Amino acid sequence: MRNRYYLIGYMGVGKSTWAKKWAKASQLPIHDLDALLESRLQMSIYEYISTFGELAFRKQEREEIQRSATLEGIIAVGGGSPCFYDNMDVMNAQGETIYLHAGVGFLSERLRNSTVAGNERPLLKDLDVDMYPEFVGKHLLERLPYYEKAAHRISVEKVDVLESLLSLTRPYIK
Numbered sequence: 001m002r003n004r005y006y007l008i009g010y011m012g013v014g015k016s017t018w019a020k021k022w023a024k025a026s027q028l029p030i031h032d033l034d035a036l037l038e039s040r041l042q043m044s045i046y047e048y049i050s051t052f053g054e055l056a057f058r059k060q061e062r063e064e065i066q067r068s069a070t071l072e073g074i075i076a077v078g079g080g081s082p083c084f085y086d087n088m089d090v091m092n093a094q095g096e097t098i099y100l101h102a103g104v105g106f107l108s109e110r111l112r113n114s115t116v117a118g119n120e121r122p123l124l125k126d127l128d129v130d131m132y133p134e135f136v137g138k139h140l141l142e143r144l145p146y147y148e149k150a151a152h153r154i155s156v157e158k159v160d161v162l163e164s165l166l167s168l169t170r171p172y173i174k
């Protein structure tokens with residue numbers, strides 16, 4: 001059995017939420033690469049990017065993906081990780097990748113709500129919330145070729161996400 005599942009997708013699509021629900025229903029262990037990175041760096045990602053810049057962060061993120069070869073279960077991955085270095089190939093070699101997809105309207109709205117609630121993402125910090133649809137539209141288009149390298153794609157606006165996720169693991173759960 002494949003025992004390592006990487007949940008990838010754009011910021012705000014709900015990777016952490018679905019990872020938690022999937023882990024609970026499948027009883028598989030759960031990991032969050034951003035959280036693991038923060039604990040290794042002893043710093044929040046927001047703080048790390050503000051201090052050292054995005055490229056330094058991408059290097060650290062790459063190392064975290066390589067380290068994840070020792071983890072088992074469901075792994076939620078930061079939105080940009082698949083789009084740098086050969087991270088997508090590494091994840092495809094180390095486990096099964098699942099791309100959670102949503103359209104620009106859905107993502108912009110989710111990100112707007114999250115920013116208004118005080119959870120500001122480093123990549124959006126200099127951007128007015130009214131500009132999110134333009135930003136997300138362009139950014140998602142740039143990232144799609146990487147996301148599309150995933151072994152599976154789930155459109156979160158169209159299907160029962162938990163059921164789709166469980167169908168990937170059900171054959172292995174006793």
Ligand code: S3P
Nearest residue numbers: 010011012034078079080121122
């Ligand atoms: C990023 C997404 C974030 C985090 C960092 C960069 C990105 O994770 O890794 O802020 O480049 O899309 P989430 O997708 O969990 O927000």
